[in-house]
Amino acid sequence: MTITLTDPAALGFDAGRLDRIETLLHERYVSRGKLPCADVLVARDGQPVYRATMGHARADGTPAAPDTIYRIASMTKPLTSIAVMMLVEEGLIALEDPVTKVIPEFAGLGVYTGGGGEAPFMPPRAAHAMRLVDLLTHMSGLTYGIQNRTNVDAAYRKGRLDGHASLPGNDHFIAELAKLPLEFAPATGWNYSVSTDVLGVIVARLSGMSLGEFFQTRIFDPLGMSDTGFHCPPGKLHRLADAWTYIPGKAPELLDKAETSNLARAPRFESGGGGLLSTLADYHRFAAALANGGGIDGVRLVSPKTLALMASNFLPGGADLTQMSSSLFSEANNAGTGFGLGFGVTIDPARALVPGSVGEFFWGGIFSTAFFVDPVEKVHMVFMTQLYPSSAYPIRRQLKTLIYSALTDSRA
Numbered sequence: 001m002t003i004t005l006t007d008p009a010a011l012g013f014d015a016g017r018l019d020r021i022e023t024l025l026h027e028r029y030v031s032r033g034k035l036p037c038a039d040v041l042v043a044r045d046g047q048p049v050y051r052a053t054m055g056h057a058r059a060d061g062t063p064a065a066p067d068t069i070y071r072i073a074s075m076t077k078p079l080t081s082i083a084v085m086m087l088v089e090e091g092l093i094a095l096e097d098p099v100t101k102v103i104p105e106f107a108g109l110g111v112y113t114g115g116g117g118e119a120p121f122m123p124p125r126a127a128h129a130m131r132l133v134d135l136l137t138h139m140s141g142l143t144y145g146i147q148n149r150t151n152v153d154a155a156y157r158k159g160r161l162d163g164h165a166s167l168p169g170n171d172h173f174i175a176e177l178a179k180l181p182l183e184f185a186p187a188t189g190w191n192y193s194v195s196t197d198v199l200g201v202i203v204a205r206l207s208g209m210s211l212g213e214f215f216q217t218r219i220f221d222p223l224g225m226s227d228t229g230f231h232c233p234p235g236k237l238h239r240l241a242d243a244w245t246y247i248p249g250k251a252p253e254l255l256d257k258a259e260t261s262n263l264a265r266a267p268r269f270e271s272g273g274g275g276l277l278s279t280l281a282d283y284h285r286f287a288a289a290l291a292n293g294g295g296i297d298g299v300r301l302v303s304p305k306t307l308a309l310m311a312s313n314f315l316p317g318g319a320d321l322t323q324m325s326s327s328l329f330s331e332a333n334n335a336g337t338g339f340g341l342g343f344g345v346t347i348d349p350a351r352a353l354v355p356g357s358v359g360e361f362f363w364g365g366i367f368s369t370a371f372f373v374d375p376v377e378k379v380h381m382v383f384m385t386q387l388y389p390s391s392a393y394p395i396r397r398q399l400k401t402l403i404y405s406a407l408t409d410s411r412a
Contacts, residue, residue, distance in 0.1 A: 081342025116151025200272020
């Protein structure tokens with residue numbers, strides 16, 4: 001997909017200030033070997049006004065290109081959440097419905113009371129039913145093994161339940177989850193989790209298609225997202241980037257070599273929480289649809305009112321993630337950030353200490369990719385790279401600062 005840039009001044013941006021983005025990325029990160037590559041796009045009213053692509057996509061020196069394919073990991077979650085809300089709009093399920101309406105295996109779920117590790121789990125404490133909204137908001141009581149906090153996390157790691165591609169399939173994933181206790185009663189806490197993977201199973205069961213088929217027919221094909229999917233076909237493998245891991249005080253180490261990556265094979269389990277590959281151009285199409293109220297170029301994913309609901313803060317009492325999260329995203333830099341139906345949501349830019357708008361929504365992936373949509377200014381950004389983990393550098397906050405510093409025509 002070819003991206004044509006519009007004159008920044010015509011859409012309220014200072015071109016010289018936008019150029020600071022490339023300076024930051026190149027001088028502070030890519031040229032110093034902190035990031036292998038970087039590809040960033042800024043758009044307003046769905047029209048790209050700035051793009052910078054730099055660095056190498058592979059250890060052999062292959063340069064990052066406009067069509068490089070990246071692991072977007074948790075940037076899969078907004079797509080899965082949109083898919084769920086498409087089905088909500090069709091009346092197939094409602095936010096208040098119990099998850100057991102589609103996942104009857106969860107009927108016996110209860111809250112952790114003890115045990116785990118080498119000992120059996122204690123009988124769980126009964127809890128009220130998990131609802132669809134609890135999955136969308138990560139208030140389900142489920143967890144992620146990567147958090148390394150509790151015996152429940154450890155059981156997830158042992159079962160490879162963090163959306164691993166090698167899982168035998170949807171039914172196995174659900175059956176194994178159903179054997180484990182919840183971290184807390186649904187709707188009483190916030191914990192980043194495999195909730196969105198469960199949502200992917202719900203999409204598959206309600207639609208009668210695999211999650212990948214639903215994505216392809218209902219989102220990717222209509223939007224022209226021709227390079228997004230759960231694996232990299234052989235004919236496109238030359239475009240897949242290597243993935244790297246951050247080593248404190250040293251150069252990044254190669255984590256997943258594209259030429260020999262398992263991503264060349266279709267996964268046994270399609271992870272709605274983190275399994276997709278995509279390009280900057282493809283994700284720009286998705287973000288542009290969101291920035292335009294849920295649809296673009298005659299393609300409508302969800303209605304503007306549905307999207308506005310998704311971008312509302314669902315944390316109790318207007319809390320932010322620093323107050324509600326029991327692990328990941330409890331850090332101070334998430335002050336002023338709430339959570340909606342599949343997105344992080346800016347509820348107070350002053351507390352966030354970064355320019356932005358109330359109601360702005362966003363998310364990122366563990367390989368340091370990121371996107372945001374500002375429905376007030378009609379601005380969106382997509383950023384691609386391949387460095388694990390995303391907490392290595394504050395690059396997302398830096399990019400936001402530079403983007404908003406270049407905005408000369410505010411619509412607020």
